[in-house]
Amino acid sequence: MAEKFDSLEEQLEKFVENIRQLGIIVSDFQPSSQAGLNQKLNFMVTGLQDIDKCRQQLHDISVPLEVFEYIDQGRNPQLYTKECLERALAKNEQVKGKIDTMKKFKNQLIQELTKVFPEDMAKYKAIRGEEPPS
């Protein structure tokens, strides 16, 4: 899974480095640097071509839009993953609590009803066909 990202990552790093060097050349340009500049400009085009080729391998990858919000704010996108996991666990615990409480309530209700209506509850349990968990 990670291998298909390695190629893209490599291409992107080369591209960024090329742009960075382009910026250095341009910041204090000398006529002798013209050839180098032209070379780097064309490398920019081939770099984009190479990055475009990587697209096919990754056509099935989906990225949640919320991650882009984090990146646009200058925040680490791993924080999004962290918050997703934390929210999932919190919700899991909340639902588990609800389920456990409902089970306890059911058991208690059956218990109390059995005290008051023993015959009816016996019929009920027979119809349900199973002993409710205690």
Place this chain on the structure above:
Amino acid sequence: MGGERAGHAGMMENFSALFGGAEPPPPVAATALGFGPGKPGGPGAGPPPAASTPQTVEDAARKAAAASGPFYLMRELPGNMELTGSTNLITHYNLEHSYNKFCGKKVKEKLSNFLPDLPGMIDLPGSHDNSSLRSLIEKPPICSSSFNPITGTMLTGFRLHAGPLPEQCRLMHIQPPKKKNKHKHKQSRTQDPVPPETPSDSDHKKKKKKKEEDPERKRKKKEKKKKKVGGRRDGEGIAQ
């Protein structure tokens, strides 16, 4: 008859729901609240009458079976689902390692901690310099389908004037002040772009520039020596 009917109208409203008989016309208030006919919504309310919402044949059959038993309104229990919220779903989906990795230790806040080798000020919000990903998604740039190399004629447009850039164009050389980490990434320092001489920089930038100018001076010296001598032992790959 009419009086009796009017008197029993309130009760009938509720009872019709329970017995599934002919329904009286719904009161105005209930309609205004969005309740449909046969849905009183009061404390004595039961399920909607079968006549008004006959959902499926199975439901009707089930209701008939329940109705034949001693308990009124007894319904089938929902089937037991294997996976519910009562199980630890993180363990179930084998995400424990990921959870410990992201939530066990502190994750650094800034984007530059995630991408330490990316040049420029990436911690700034994208909206400041129009580099946000959101704007790219909402308004994708219109471009052709292929990437064509820049020909000789086109390259004439890239013949630049010699000399340093004016002050306002030197954005890319502004680096955020890097904090001194425990593991000093000296490699990243050598990869920093070399800023030109700018007299109006602040103190910390001047200090940084001194460190960065040293490798740049060395590089220039090497270039000069290379031109003179025509080769060096430790010749670096300098673009010609």
